[in-house]
Amino acid sequence: MADDLNKGLEGVLVAESALSSIDGDAGRLIYRGYSIEDLAEGASYEEVVYLLWHGRLPTADELEEFTAAINEEREVSEDVLATMERLAAADEEPMAALRTAVSMFSASEPETDADPEDLEAALRKGRRITAKIPTALAAYERYRLDEDPVDPHPDLGLAANFLYMLSGEEPDDVAAETFDQALILHADHGLNASTFTSMVIGSTMADIYGAVTGGVAALSGPLHGGANQDVMEVLFEIDESGKDPLEWVEQATDEGRRIPGFGHRVYNVKDPRAKILQARSEELAETGDDKWYDITTTIEAYLTEEKGLVEKGIAPNVDFYSGSVYYQLGIPIDMYTPIFAMSRVGGWVGHVLEYQEDNRLIRPRARYTGSDDEELVPIDER
Numbered sequence: 001m002a003d004d005l006n007k008g009l010e011g012v013l014v015a016e017s018a019l020s021s022i023d024g025d026a027g028r029l030i031y032r033g034y035s036i037e038d039l040a041e042g043a044s045y046e047e048v049v050y051l052l053w054h055g056r057l058p059t060a061d062e063l064e065e066f067t068a069a070i071n072e073e074r075e076v077s078e079d080v081l082a083t084m085e086r087l088a089a090a091d092e093e094p095m096a097a098l099r100t101a102v103s104m105f106s107a108s109e110p111e112t113d114a115d116p117e118d119l120e121a122a123l124r125k126g127r128r129i130t131a132k133i134p135t136a137l138a139a140y141e142r143y144r145l146d147e148d149p150v151d152p153h154p155d156l157g158l159a160a161n162f163l164y165m166l167s168g169e170e171p172d173d174v175a176a177e178t179f180d181q182a183l184i185l186h187a188d189h190g191l192n193a194s195t196f197t198s199m200v201i202g203s204t205m206a207d208i209y210g211a212v213t214g215g216v217a218a219l220s221g222p223l224h225g226g227a228n229q230d231v232m233e234v235l236f237e238i239d240e241s242g243k244d245p246l247e248w249v250e251q252a253t254d255e256g257r258r259i260p261g262f263g264h265r266v267y268n269v270k271d272p273r274a275k276i277l278q279a280r281s282e283e284l285a286e287t288g289d290d291k292w293y294d295i296t297t298t299i300e301a302y303l304t305e306e307k308g309l310v311e312k313g314i315a316p317n318v319d320f321y322s323g324s325v326y327y328q329l330g331i332p333i334d335m336y337t338p339i340f341a342m343s344r345v346g347g348w349v350g351h352v353l354e355y356q357e358d359n360r361l362i363r364p365r366a367r368y369t370g371s372d373d374e375e376l377v378p379i380d381e382r
């Protein structure tokens with residue numbers, strides 16, 4: 001590879017950002033100066049989104065106003081509901097259903113005529129998308145179960161309300177707090193692939209609906225957000241194989257299989273979000289089924305201690321423990337990546353608007369490797 005070609009843009013700086021910062025060697029993540037541990041412990045998802053978008057934590061009044069605005073915008077149109085019903089009946093993947101829903105939200109956007117450079121209007125649009133994603137996703141899940149969608153609960157925050165709309169029952173405090181924490185942990189992460197995708201779209205001054213739709217598409221892949229579902233599928237595979245998890249993972253790595261939920265472009269050590277999710281998974285396992293937590297820790301111990309992956313900078317990432325947490329909360333496994341999107345919309349909107357404040361079209365180049373003097377042969381002579 002020539003020196004001037006950087007496949008995968010590893011380490012390339014393309015923008016300045018004050019939203020989040022990752023120290024990949026120390027395993028530290030901060031959102032606007034606040035450690036992820038402190039935010040997970042002491043803030044709500046709505047507070048974190050406010051922080052990402054407005055640059056500071058809200059006061060109690062500001063948070064109340066912000067939360068009320070989100071709550072008022074939760075409803076989705078009849079068209080979106082009908083589409084979710086059709087896609088559920090057609091067994092469409094939930095991430096594809098979500099991608100379609102986000103794209104459709106713009107049809108009921110009240111500020112469609114807003115100037116693309118009106119960043120305040122774009123922020124309000126971002127807030128509407130954030131409010132509607134849980135409703136569309138929960139409706140999709142209800143239709144899949146042949147049940148009617150559940151209307152949003154006026155007194156519940158975004159995390160608890162999603163769990164409520166999924167099952168029709170108010171979650172207990174442990175479930176609501178654990179899920180809220182998971183949303184906080186997924187809200188932003190520098191210029192990851194889906195955020196960068198949103199920024200590329202936003203850099204053309206296209207509408208924020210398009211930028212978020214692109215973000216959902218990029219997140220769905222197994223090398224990115226899709227890995228959380230893959231981790232749970234691996235845990236099922238191990239369980240169904242009847243093998244000892246240690247034996248299974250030994251064989252899988254000997255066959256050269258990549259274990260989902262391991263490895264990261266930026267972290268060379270264990271992802272700090274994985275540590276927090278691991279603790280949540282362990283707590284839930286104490287009062288529920290400890291099988292999944294036990295399998296994950298066995299895999300981690302083998303890969304890091306026996307296989308020495310950690311010395312190569314390959315350690316658990318955020319997706320490794322989120323699966324067993326969501327499973328213990330009773331969430332269907334193909335909802336795990338859509339849940340990631342439900343949270344990451346905070347980061348996508350924040351980064352797009354931050355970039356657009358001092359916008360420059362993102363337009364890299366490829367080194368041409370094709371031929372350069374082909375002669376056009378008429379079609380009937382080819």
Ligand SMILES: CC(=O)SCCNC(=O)CCNC(=O)[C@H](O)C(C)(C)COP(=O)(O)OP(=O)(O)OC[C@H]1O[C@@H](n2cnc3c(N)ncnc32)[C@H](O)[C@@H]1OP(=O)(O)O
Pocket residue numbers: 008222223224225227257258259260261262263264265266314317318319
């Ligand atoms: C929210 C997120 O997006 S977090 C990431 C979620 N994705 C996953 O968990 C999927 C599994 N992980 C991976 O595929 C990778 O680690 C990625 C895509 C996340 C990062 O990839 P990159 O930075 O491009 O690293 P790359 O794919 O070049 O791998 C570097 C080396 O680590 C190895 N490696 C990377 N991930 C793993 C893994 N999960 N298991 C085993 N080996 C791995 C590769 O085989 C490669 O080894 P080599 O140099 O001997 O060939």
Ligand SMILES: O=C([O-])CC(=O)C(=O)O
Pocket residue numbers: 186188189190191192193224264265266317318
């Ligand atoms: O930063 C990345 O490349 C992937 C990741 O962990 C995230 O998006 O949360």
